[in-house]
Amino acid sequence: MKVPFVDLKAQYLSIKDEVKAAIDDVLENTSYILGKYVGNFEKEFAKMHEVRNCVGVSSGTDGNHSVLWALGVKHGDEVIIPANTFIATAWGVTLCGAKPVFADCHPESYNLDPEKVEAAITPRTKAIVAVHLYGQPADMDRLSEIAGRHGILLVEDCAQAHISEYKGRRVGGLSAASSFSFYPGKNLGAFGEAGAVCTNDDELAAKFRMIRDHGSHEKYNHLVLGHNYRMENIQGAVLSVKLNHIGKWTEQRRKAAKLYNEGLKNLEHVTLPKEMEYSKHVYHLFILKLKDTETRNKLQAYLAGKDISTGLHYPIPLHVQPCFSELGYSRGNMPVTENLSECGISLPMFPNITEEQVGYVCDTIKSFFMKN
Numbered sequence: 032m033k034v035p036f037v038d039l040k041a042q043y044l045s046i047k048d049e050v051k052a053a054i055d056d057v058l059e060n061t062s063y064i065l066g067k068y069v070g071n072f073e074k075e076f077a078k079m080h081e082v083r084n085c086v087g088v089s090s091g092t093d094g095n096h097s098v099l100w101a102l103g104v105k106h107g108d109e110v111i112i113p114a115n116t117f118i119a120t121a122w123g124v125t126l127c128g129a130k131p132v133f134a135d136c137h138p139e140s141y142n143l144d145p146e147k148v149e150a151a152i153t154p155r156t157k158a159i160v161a162v163h164l165y166g167q168p169a170d171m172d173r174l175s176e177i178a179g180r181h182g183i184l185l186v187e188d189c190a191q192a193h194i195s196e197y198k199g200r201r202v203g204g205l206s207a208a209s210s211f212s213f214y215p216g217k218n219l220g221a222f223g224e225a226g227a228v229c230t231n232d233d234e235l236a237a238k239f240r241m242i243r244d245h246g247s248h249e250k251y252n253h254l255v256l257g258h259n260y261r262m263e264n265i266q267g268a269v270l271s272v273k274l275n276h277i278g279k280w281t282e283q284r285r286k287a288a289k290l291y292n293e294g295l296k297n298l299e300h301v302t303l304p305k306e307m308e309y310s311k312h313v314y315h316l317f318i319l320k321l322k323d324t325e326t327r328n329k330l331q332a333y334l335a336g337k338d339i340s341t342g343l344h345y346p347i348p349l350h351v352q353p354c355f356s357e358l359g360y361s362r363g364n365m366p367v368t369e370n371l372s373e374c375g376i377s378l379p380m381f382p383n384i385t386e387e388q389v390g391y392v393c394d395t396i397k398s399f400f401m402k403n
């Protein structure tokens with residue numbers, strides 16, 4: 032049996048007619064940038080995330096940048112972000128001319144460890160970016176309390192966590208502002224690049240709208256500095272259709288995670304992902320932690336030999352990436368993140384994964400441990 036890491040084709044086939052009709056409508060109306068589908072999507076997406084405003088942008092990375100830019104992050108500021116995240120979280124900071132300051136992750140949630148965040152605060156700290164990594168919300172109450180006490184901003188990177196919940200509340204409106212990615216492989220994926228920024232602050236939302244459209248609120252009148260971060264109407268059309276299905280797709284991911292947890296329980300030296308008591312995890316990724324790198328690498332090769340594709344998230348932590356060498360970090364600075372990068376493996380996870388496929392992955396992992 033073949034088990035891909037993600038299967039975008041199966042999802043496409045399940046909505047093919049609906050999505051083609053919507054794209055066709057955009058083509059017939061020749062309204063390619065922003066437009067009625069983007070406007071509709073913004074309203075529906077905001078409602079779904081229990082937040083007042085959503086502004087469609089051109090990618091999650093551009094969303095990360097827009098959030099910090101609109102909030103006034105600039106050269107000389109420091110912004111605390113997890114060492115354990117995708118690099119785009121850091122680009123949001125560097126594009127503002129500010130300095131990323133890394134904090135290690137918590138050994139159970141794999142998200143920002145509030146104690147490490149507090150220890151990283153300096154007089155220059157302007158903001159904290161809480162990333163809801165792998166689909167599980169960060170510990171927002173503790174991070175809010177720390178940010179409030181030090182008078183610094185808290186924002187969210189929700190690129191991997193559409194409709195996930197923290198203490199029963201959807202992510203995206205739990206801080207000053209948030210960004211989402213609709214990269215095709217994300218839990219809600221466009222047919223190309225797209226993203227969004229959300230906020231409960233109407234004035235900030237107006238600023239987001241200007242920033243994404245050359246700093247203007249009306250054509251050729253540029254009130255603030257900006258960029259071209261607009262969402263395409265075709266992506267708005269695709270996302271509007273897909274938004275009707277994300278509840279079901281998320282439940283399918285959670286079901287697959289449950290099957291993995293049942294199929295792999297009691298395996299010695301295998302740590303299953305922990306769903307924290309405060310969260311509803313949406314399993315963008317399902318990560319196992321093995322006892323050491325050698326076992327991890329051998330398991331990955333073994334699974335590949337049995338037609339099972341896996342991933343590593345992330346093999347090189349941000350604080351030791353060559354592009355950040357000038358920041359002066361080294362191996363040993365972020366032990367929890369480093370351990371995860373060395374011993375973690377991401378199993379196939381997508382809404383249309385079948386019970387048979389999950390069962391086959393579990394059986395193959397068990398057969399590996401009988402031999403090793």
Ligand SMILES: *Cc1c(COP(=O)(O)O)cnc(C)c1O
Pocket residue numbers: 090091092093095116117119120162188190191211212213214225226
């Ligand atoms: C994917 C991702 C982004 C960037 O999104 P793009 O749409 O690919 O630019 C940002 N942050 C995290 C945590 C991500 O996983």
